[in-house]
Amino acid sequence: MSEQEKTSYDISKDQLRPSDTRVMDPVSYTLAWIGGNISVAIFMVGASLVPPAGKLNLLQAFIALLTGLSLTAVVLTINGAPGHKYGIPYVVQARPVFGTTGLKLPALLRGIPALVWFGVQSWVGASAVNAITGRMFHFDNLIVIFIVFILIQAILSYTGMRGIKWIENIGVFIIFFSVVYMTYIIVTNFGASISENLIEYKGSWGMPFIAAITASLGFSTTIVTNISDFMKDVSKSVKTPFTAVLHWIAFVPTNMFLGLIGLMTASITGEWDPIQLFTKTLPDSPVLIVSLIFIAFAQITTNLYNNLVPASYVLMDLTKLEYKFAAPICVILSVATFPWKIASVGAFLIFIEICTAFFGAIFAALVTDYYFFRKKTLSIETLYDPEGPFTGINWRGIIAITCGAVIGLIFINVSWFVSLIPTALVYYLLTKYTNLSPQFNKGTIFEK
Template identity: 25%
Template structure:
């Protein structure tokens, strides 16, 4: 007869050297991934990034660039350059996850300190939760088109929701259906999610290449790209528009440049495969942007209106089957990117903030619940300034990524103590749990961008030439913060954090094993067994102390 287990408010904690007497700073999902639980191979990593790239935002990258006066060729060049630059940072931070198999919130402790890391963690959590809500609303729009293709009268369903709410009944139904479709995947372990990414990396590219075929097949290919540019700019205006567009594209994936370790920690292959991102990401993202340009331009020729929103374009198709399957590909794209870029990232951050009560599964489900509280339909309908704020938030992520890269490669020369990252009074305590060098560098890196950041939220506030640093804010923040942090770390080194050799998670697991799980020896009595167990635990702890 199965035993009923009463659910507990606190999450289950694996007994390990990393968690011993340390429930405040870790749980089973924050501990380094043991060797036998690392399931992501090269195929999984490639599928993950193909899955992440194929989404409506990538399709629309070029639209904003072309709208300000650059040509379609220049827009593709900017997309390629942006991902070439950010791919280096993604790869560098991904390597840390492959080596130490710990998530971003834990790795951040090495450079920020235990309490200081909350600056980076909370910044990332806020962004992830809000974008999860907004992406869920985007997914709802794809479901609405799918339902409209199956049941045409669904699009004209009587609306019983007040117009002031910014959403109609049919869209609310679609929102709920897309939201509920995400829940099973939110409950899955990241190791199993690789299958979702593999399926998406096959289905969505095939569908979108078919749409590209439609674009060239229904129009004359040489005429397509003449419908994209609306105005021309030159001189200094062109230079600032170029830099601003470059920053905007980088900003869309600045989050993953910070927390790539959340995913690379599951890797069972060597660090060299992280370098695959450098040639792969520019190629994939540029190709998808090209599809968006071609399809939208073909739609302008065929239907008379340039529609950068793929759902608005698909809605013009006379074939209900074509509308359904095309919209399904975008729904699958939205699902995959919402899991990979938002819910998992938010879950890792929430787990780090509340490790006693939140694990990866609970964190993802909590993110989904908060999605309703944020009423994303009202955000998209009426809060343009808020969306500008969310897009502009990348200026805070460039400095965070810079600190982590410089600290790991230049300050500590790839040598961290994995066990100390889980011990709050270890070498990474710094001053009261905060590395003042990181905090000061972060402030210096962000400060030049604040006037332009404020202007982007409220254009009514004039800042004059102060807007220009913000137009290349991610690059400025990254380079400026990197230089300041490197200088402070050399001038005022935190010598206690320097280790002669790296202490890797596998070394700790092999040395310490299951500390609290040391079994009672089979001696002549209970006291004898208890004494042997205590002696073995003391021996294990002594070996672990040598690692700290």
Template identity: 25%
Template structure:
């Protein structure tokens, strides 16, 4: 649809409702292959697989978690299909025309941090391959700059620059890249698994790894309880669901290009419960086989490929996982801040400029490598506030507005979504209340039990959503025409 006389402070061509809708089920499917099939995604999947304790437990915990992810993504995805608008514009319906900048910037901050972390992971896979050469190993060990080896800096800048090339022509280039990268990663994953299973001479689901070794290897996965226990299985499902917290908000950045909800549902069905379950299974089997072969629990695929005798296989694995990590960076950490920054200053910033800002921030962060320090806790703290945002937006869209939003009004300063000077006070209050329970109390106090943090995102969704609903009931006339 076209927007008539939009306010310049709320509109540009990239933020406008999608007119070309050519993302079929295969492209939607590959949003998820690009998002999950990365070095970080493999690490989490392998860790959670090993924590399940058995194949049946794995199917139950990861299967239920993946079904919940499918339902949640369908909620925000359907809103994107119906309205055709990106996340920061959809947020105007609940937070106000200018209040939407708050959740948009929260999402952008998290994305910029992980943009750098994922770029570093991808470049690290290339470095691990290159230092198999003695001359490059010596260069890696002897030359340093910006707090890293010179080889690491060179690889980081190259990977960083390659990502900029992907988005030069906008979202259509993103679609074409992920449609190629998604299947390529799956092929490499299967080859890696088959190679190690043949070399191990056995096919196992983790039963041959001693429990004390499992506990040591998975201690950083954020899951409490002994592997296979009810507490561990519940935490596994919750952690898997929470891993997608950022995309619950901005999946509509992609779904708005789907022609209809049937296409979206088909792509989500294959890309989420089916693909996620299969991916976790392959990651777990590969890690188990690697333990049999090398005598170590190697949760990172680049660490596995670095041990290959064949330089060709090691190169193929390193390059594939680097491409996979670029895929998640483009999908989860480039597209979102590009739209988010454009939403704040639409007259000055379009999609490309917003993406350049995110990339520049990641480049500036690299010498400090905050993803390798305690700063990750700060980002997790910020990220957990995305729970209340999701709860507020979904309550507003489905329970209060019954799925009906005046898209035209989203682009007018003095329309329905002006609220109080462009800010919906109800949403802001609910956001703060939800953030207290999802982020502030679990992070800075001991008032809540230790396990609360594992489910913090869920409490944020529930508290934020219910608080918003109650405030709307008490202040029903907060919207100004």
């Protein structure tokens, strides 16, 4: 291909082209993330911090949750800046770091967990619906309801981001008021037990506290990695630094409520599963039905926004399918992850810990390349050039995230933080002092 042919490449035909229709204003974006934040993960994180599973008291757990979630808002904004500025998804943002071929590894590292999350949360949502139909209509068939639950999400996914925006904006109000009400009911009915088990407990400000901060941040590391998939649809009139405020509003208050519900009820019942948790805490009451409806609805909103979109973009990059076809396929593929096996506390925790190590490393490589090597300047034409400098494999990025992830896995309780500096350092040293993948220096401070 000649230089003239390269420069005339029609980006508009690329399924992953820069977003030219920004459908999210600040309010819609914030509401979408409030609705998209609700998942079984934050219940489990809260439950894991306090006895019998953890070693923190109520104050320590509160501060750990607040710190971890606030850090999440910051790192989301940092990594999502190129997506917002240039309208590009994660799989395009990552091309300079890994190459169009090498990107398949980090893309799969993001896409496969998204499918797993989608399956697990669909199973939990279906379990909530099954509990409702069993109590109200005496119909108890989890498999049938799971299939229906999956099919509903497949239909909704076909509508694309506009359909997701619609259901998120409606669902957020149901979710928020349900969370506040559940917190009130639990504190009112079980205040004495909470005081004895959590407030009077000595706890620890040492490593368990630091690990709790990591866990509070860790359950969102998948979202941090591909946040550009969402920020690319935010209106250009919104300044990128201001999105940190939107992220904080969206992530912190609701997740603080959910984490606190998880830890309070876990201290009372010993359960982390939200279905069992509410069934034991609020047996045979209208509040239980409302809570189960809330859980079911929350899984749909979270699945569509947090899990389906990134998995679909990965499949689009690998197969060149359009979103309206890739999204329903991903919904079906999620069933093949056997979510009913993973939705147990042991497998669930292991899954989160392993993912966190890899996503910390990927985040470090992306940030190092964009902010330090390229000084926040990307060439859209170069990013989308099928025969440009970012084709093939950038071995420096692959080696760097491998080193960072391995170190993170060694210190699994704080894996996200531990993986950052080794990844950035290895990536910098390989770029500055070796001749590995030299074409990827195009547009960086190392270009000769």
